[in-house]
Amino acid sequence: MMIFWGAVAAMVLLALAFILPPLLGRGRESAMARETLNAAIYRARLRELEMDRENGQLSPERFDEAKKELAREFLMDTEAAPTPPPAPTGRGRWVAAAVALFIPLMAVGLYWQWGGWELIGAKQPQASDIQQQQLAIEQMVARLAKRLEEQPDDPKGWLMLGKSYMVMERYEEAARAYEKAYELIGDDPDLLADYAEALAFVQGDRLAGKPEALLKKALEKDPHHPKALWLSGIAAFQEGRFEEAIERWRALLSLLPPESRDAQVVRQLLARAEGHVEEVQDKASEPAEKAAIEVEVTLDPKLAERVEPDDTLFVFARAAEGPRVPLAVVRKKASDLPLHVTLDDSMAMVPSLRLSRFPKVMVEAHISKSGQAVPQSGDIKGRVGPIEVRGLTSVQVTLDQVVP
Structure with a gap:
């Protein structure tokens, strides 16, 4: 209909x-x-x-x-x-x-x-x-x-x-x-x-x-x-x-x-x-507690045949609520899997939008065939969250979803 x-x-x-x-x-x-x-x-x-x-x-x-x-x-x-x-x-x-x-x-x-x-x-x-x-x-x-x-x-x-x-x-x-x-x-x-x-x-x-x-x-x-x-x-x-x-x-x-x-x-x-501008300005003026997230990224064995060693691997954190721009991001190769990486404020794409400025985040990983950060059909992704950002946090992300 x-x-x-x-x-x-x-x-x-x-x-x-x-x-x-x-x-x-x-x-x-x-x-x-x-x-x-x-x-x-x-x-x-x-x-x-x-x-x-x-x-x-x-x-x-x-x-x-x-x-x-x-x-x-x-x-x-x-x-x-x-x-x-x-x-x-x-x-x-x-x-x-x-x-x-x-x-x-x-x-x-x-x-x-x-x-x-x-x-x-x-x-x-x-x-x-x-x-x-x-x-x-x-x-x-x-x-x-x-x-x-x-x-x-x-x-x-x-x-x-x-x-x-x-x-x-x-x-x-x-x-x-x-x-x-x-x-x-x-x-x-x-x-x-x-x-x-x-x-x-x-x-x-x-x-x-x-x-x-x-x-x-x-x-x-x-x-x-x-x-x-x-x-x-x-x-x-x-x-x-x-x-x-x-x-x-x-x-x-x-x-x-x-x-x-x-x-x-x-x-x-x-x-x-x-x-949002006022919120970012207010948070930027406040002293922020240091924050870091230790991320262990693994690939679901069922999807291993879909991945080439030179495929691009992105690991990043986004605010659970608020702007969609990544707060911290790391770019690697699929050949680096399984991967252990730490996300922190030094990896921010926008200085005023840092990991330590948000109470809860989503941690995501994405294998890209095209090398683009935006997922395309056939790419593989995984995510966890929302998780609280307090000091040092550890999470595990499994790449187990195929983008339709």
Whole structure:
């Protein structure tokens, strides 16, 4: 059912990809820019809820309630967004009619997906109808992909395919489609932001590495690009660069209507980032007790065949609550296993974010085929925690999980 309505959303995007650009041009206050920002805010807040659930801060029941409420808020924002004005031509009038037709379809899909179908009072489609329509949409996208294999020099086609895969949650395929579009189009800010978002989903919602590099290019081309400002702020926040996140989100806030829901969400995130800055400053001014963690890292024998001696091994500690940037990190080779290493303040990536500044941490290890710190599919990882940081602590980490 969720796939079907995602496919309906794909139809909307496929239609909008053709009909809106002539109307919207590059205006950042356009309805499309607002919808893009709404979607980015929705995804980020949903990921935050999921992290709270995984960390035990939200019960499954409370998570479901919060998720439904978030979806309703997103729908209200979507319905409140202004419809782009039609151009004074026959095509423009047709465009307005198409927008009026397809946008409500997406709204209905969102209501049903999140359990609010009774609010509309419509009868649910039969399962056979859903399956047939789902199959029809998937076949349409498959035909587009097939055509692009035969005629690859079609940048608009690759963009359309990338957007379709995104709403169908096929993120790796979306990233590949955007990569093809990038090869043909180059440093277009809209494309760079979409490409970065797709790669972030592939990386488990992390923007470090190539996604952030793409966002930097987007902002070099257009310093006021809403989605690039939003995502680059998230990237900085994830890595503990709170002052940079504040700078990005303040720039974004200046582009939004002051009383809008978007502006309210951005102000909330700004408050969180500013709170982290104050917390870091307060902790930096306090004398810190020395802290160190002795870590013994071993590999599950069942996974030994997956590991090459030259694979990169990362061992690091993160705050159990707070910034995601590692507080201490060591880089070795898989051939060094089993490994005994001590993590301490001298290994901090950011001077103000040290092991001794946080009461509880997670200790993790990660074997990387690519040499990148961000786990990729097929990499092997393990972790323990949260553990209290008091003086000298000893833990054992077993590498026993394969990244899906």
